[in-house]
Amino acid sequence: MKLTDAEQAMYDGHDGRAVARAMDLLVRYGQALGAERLVDTSNVAGTVVSPSPRKLEMVREGGFEKAFSELNLDSDETVEVPRARVYTCQLIQTFGADTAHLHNGSRELMTLQSDAERFFGSRGVHLMSTCTPYQVGNVPVKGEHCAWMESSAVVYCNSVLGAMTNTEGTESTGAASLTGKIPYWGYHLPDNRFGTHLVDIQIHVDDMMDWGLLGYYVGEIVQDEIPVLDGMWSPPELVKLKHFGAAASSSGGVEMYHIPGITPEAPTLESAFGGREPVATITYGARERRIAYENLNSSATDQDVDFVMLGCPHNSVEQIWRAAKLLDGKHLHDGTQLWMHTPRALREVADRSGYTKIVEDAGGHIMSDSCPAISRVVPPGTKVVATDSAKQAHYLPAISGLQTWFGSVEDCVGAALTGRWSGGLR
Amino acid sequence: MKIVLHGRKVVGGVVAGEAIVTKDTISGWGGINAQTGTVIERRHELVGQSFADKILVFPGAKGSSGWSLYFHQARLAGAAPRGMIFVKMTTKVALGAVVTRVPAVTDLDQDPLAVIATGDWVEIDADHGIVAVTKRPTGDDPPPADLAHQDHP
Numbered sequence: 001m002k003l004t005d006a007e008q009a010m011y012d013g014h015d016g017r018a019v020a021r022a023m024d025l026l027v028r029y030g031q032a033l034g035a036e037r038l039v040d041t042s043n044v045a046g047t048v049v050s051p052s053p054r055k056l057e058m059v060r061e062g063g064f065e066k067a068f069s070e071l072n073l074d075s076d077e078t079v080e081v082p083r084a085r086v087y088t089c090q091l092i093q094t095f096g097a098d099t100a101h102l103h104n105g106s107r108e109l110m111t112l113q114s115d116a117e118r119f120f121g122s123r124g125v126h127l128m129s130t131c132t133p134y135q136v137g138n139v140p141v142k143g144e145h146c147a148w149m150e151s152s153a154v155v156y157c158n159s160v161l162g163a164m165t166n167t168e169g170t171e172s173t174g175a176a177s178l179t180g181k182i183p184y185w186g187y188h189l190p191d192n193r194f195g196t197h198l199v200d201i202q203i204h205v206d207d208m209m210d211w212g213l214l215g216y217y218v219g220e221i222v223q224d225e226i227p228v229l230d231g232m233w234s235p236p237e238l239v240k241l242k243h244f245g246a247a248a249s250s251s252g253g254v255e256m257y258h259i260p261g262i263t264p265e266a267p268t269l270e271s272a273f274g275g276r277e278p279v280a281t282i283t284y285g286a287r288e289r290r291i292a293y294e295n296l297n298s299s300a301t302d303q304d305v306d307f308v309m310l311g312c313p314h315n316s317v318e319q320i321w322r323a324a325k326l327l328d329g330k331h332l333h334d335g336t337q338l339w340m341h342t343p344r345a346l347r348e349v350a351d352r353s354g355y356t357k358i359v360e361d362a363g364g365h366i367m368s369d370s371c372p373a374i375s376r377v378v379p380p381g382t383k384v385v386a387t388d389s390a391k392q393a394h395y396l397p398a399i400s401g402l403q404t405w406f407g408s409v410e411d412c413v414g415a416a417l418t419g420r421w422s423g424g425l426r
Numbered sequence: 427m428k429i430v431l432h433g434r435k436v437v438g439g440v441v442a443g444e445a446i447v448t449k450d451t452i453s454g455w456g457g458i459n460a461q462t463g464t465v466i467e468r469r470h471e472l473v474g475q476s477f478a479d480k481i482l483v484f485p486g487a488k489g490s491s492g493w494s495l496y497f498h499q500a501r502l503a504g505a506a507p508r509g510m511i512f513v514k515m516t517t518k519v520a521l522g523a524v525v526t527r528v529p530a531v532t533d534l535d536q537d538p539l540a541v542i543a544t545g546d547w548v549e550i551d552a553d554h555g556i557v558a559v560t561k562r563p564t565g566d567d568p569p570p571a572d573l574a575h576q577d578h579p
Contacts, residue, residue, distance in 0.1 A: 025524070032436045032520040032530075054502060074498065074525045149491035166517040169494030171525050186517060223451060223488060224516055253451065253488035253516065299468065373456065395456040398466045 001030045001183075002037050010179060018082050021075040022175035029172055030183035039184035042086040043140050043163075045133050045148040046173025048072055048125055049116035050094040050374075051109040059112065064119045072174025084124040088177040089138055091150045092131040092314070095377070096369035098344070103377040125177070129369040130343035132242065132314045134161065137345075142264050145188055147176035151253070152246035152313045152391065158256040160241050162264035164188050167255055187256060193265060194274035195228035195258050197221075202285040205232045209408040211240040212390035214284060215247030215254075217292035221282055224253035228260065228272045235262060239316055246313050247390035251295075293425050296390055296406040299397035300421070307382040308416040310409065311341030312371050312389035317349050319409075320366065324355040326413040327362035333419030337379040338364035341371045364416065373399055386415040386423070429541055431534040431557040436510070436520060439529035442549040443508040445542050445559075446480040448472045451514075454522060455492025463505035481548040482507035483538050486514035493518035498525040509550045511538045511557060531555055 003011060011023040026038060048068065058067040062078050069075040095110050117127055128136050131150050134157070140146050142162035148154050154167045166186040168176070176182045186192055197218075205214050218227050227248070236244070236259070248254035258266035266272035310323055320342060332338055340359065342350065347368045350356045356366050372378050373395045378385070386405040387393050393406035405415070407423030415421050450471045452458065457467045463478030478500070487493050500506045510523050510530040523530035529552035538557065542548060545562040 028437075028524050029521050032524050033515065033517065034434070052499075054499065070502075071495070071498070151490050154491065167491045167493075168517060169491055169521045169525075171494055171498065172517070172521050183517075224486070224514065250489060253486075253518070295469070398468050399456055 001027055001035060003027070007038060007181065016080070016082060017077065018073070018079040019178050021069065021073045021077060021079055022178040023181070025074050025171055025175045026179065026181055026183065030185070033183055033185045035183035035185040037184050038181040039145050039188050040180055041145045041147045041176055041182045042180060043138070043144060043146040044084070044086060044088040044173050044177045045091050045138065045146070045150065045153060046088065046168070046177060047091050047093065047149060047170055048120045048174065049090055049113055049127070051112040051116065053109070056108065056112050064116060068174065072170055074171045081123055082178060084177045086177065086180040088124065089126040089128045089133050090120070091128070091133065091153070092371065092374055093129050093369050094375050096367045098369070099365060099367045102365060102379070104380055105375060105377040128343065128345070130314045131371070132343060135314065135316060135346065136343045145182070147173050147182040149173050151249035151255070152242070154255050155245035155249050155257070156242060158187055158193070159245065159258065159263050193256060194226065194276060195266070195272040196225040196279050197227045198278040198281045199227050199229045200281055200283050201229060201231040202283060203289060204234070206234050207408065208240055208243050208388065211236065211244040212247045213289050213292040215244040216251045216296060216390045216394070217284060217288050218282065219248030219250065219252030219254045222252055222254060224255065225279075226256050226258070227254065227282070228258045228266065228269065228278070230260060230269060239319060242313050243390065250391045250394040290425060293406070296393045300384065300403040300405045302384045302403055303421045305336055305384050305386045305405065305415040305419060305421050307379050307385045308336065308338045308412050309341070309372055309385055309387045309389070309392060310338070310412060312373065312387065312392040314371075315340055315342040315346070317346050317353070317355070320350045320355050320359070321353070323409060323413055324358040326410065327364060328358050330362055330417055332363035332416050336416050336419045338416040339372070340364060340366050342366060342368060344368035372396065376400060378402065386412045386421055388412045429559040429561070431536050431538060431541065431559070433531045433534035433555045433557065435552045435555050436530035436532050437523045437528065438553045440551050440553070441481070441509045441529045442547065443479065443481045445483050445544055445546045445548045446472070446475065446477050447483040447539060447542050447544045449485065449539055451485050451488040453489030454487065454494065454496035454518070455490035457489055458496055458500070460496045460499035461503045461505060463500050463507070476505070477507045478505040479508050481509045481511065481550065483511045483542045483548070485539060486512050487516050487518035487522060491518065494521040494525050497522040501526050509548070511542070511548070511550065513537070513539065531557060
């Protein structure tokens, strides 16, 4: 891989050991990819504060310096952790301290996380603590080179914003934060951003559940290729695209898609493909929608729902308001819990607007910083979950062994109020 | 008789081991148990099976950006594969292979998923991009006498 003189100096240790170790990882990673060079980035979204039992051991042995060196730089040498060189934000983290009283997550690990927040906050890591940084101010501009983790944020960044990022990992974002560099490969190259598969949508894709089903179906087929969606009726907004991308990057590895006339790099169907022919056409109709629905609901048989989870990816304020309206003046079924997840900055807006009170008066909770798939924390005794998120319904049965129902927001709130699942395809 | 495939180094090194092969892409976070190397994704071909200490032959990575961290943690837990052979290059699988620190190759001149079967003995010389496969004797095809008494050919 070719390094500039300035990059070579960083590699050789002119900017300190941490930067040198970061460059070492970026070079190994770039060589593995077959990248020819690095590219400058000034927008990093990664994860440094999440605790784990192994991180606890490392911190006891050599402080956050040791844990960061191993887990964020893949370095056996423990280095001092300098301030972030470029804009860096923390994505979703393990626990929400504001809701610690509601679950039995490890207190020891929660303390480790709070200590990590202080350590990395003092080094310039913005503690946004959400899987949706684009909802709370990190909105890169079209063409901006980014180094983001979080598959649902990556696909949003590339497709909806037209910024350029690959799906980075814990180690590459750690290294990018200290260097402002990332391998110039994949979605950083304009030629790699054209569509590959045409999705011929033959039914009306309308509400959030529809968009989740479409994403789940398409992702499983195209895997990590670039679908181009053709033929829907109602123009989507942020919430629907947030759900579509999260679903497509869970059943497959979709990091970019185009919607001609809607997303910024696809003014027309032809331009979405860069003048090339699609490698395949995928038909999406009632049958395909049903397949996606049945796959998402294949883990569940028990209609008695203990726990309803909304907000994966983290809810917008409008989504909280929508659920609040359904809950207004009612009360949750005895024995069924409702958790809604949103970035802490938006929680503040929900509090101020009175939505939190409506949800809490009904017996539900609004939580920040995490989600059950990440925290591995659910209400004690939970066996059956209902969620409006295809992503959560994909991962929860594997991660937690829970039966998981997927449906609309109305189906989920209905289950929270009655304790029974009565969702279905309508 | 060895079948030899030629490709490109992803992570250098030389290693040999028994293959575990899947035609399904693998999720890291949410797809494997990093403490045991076991695949946990419900509808995955390998669900319940561990790749620990095996040569993992797979199409590539999918899912969460936690891919590299989960394979990184598998290395720290002693549950990493012994080597990796994959088809489709992505940032997830590249970074994952780098931090797993095991010999890894891709861009092979034959489809490794078609040539290699679970149980085959696979030698990787990643520095030269070479994969040598010794097919596991099958019931239909009795093993040559000189292999029949060895654990590994």
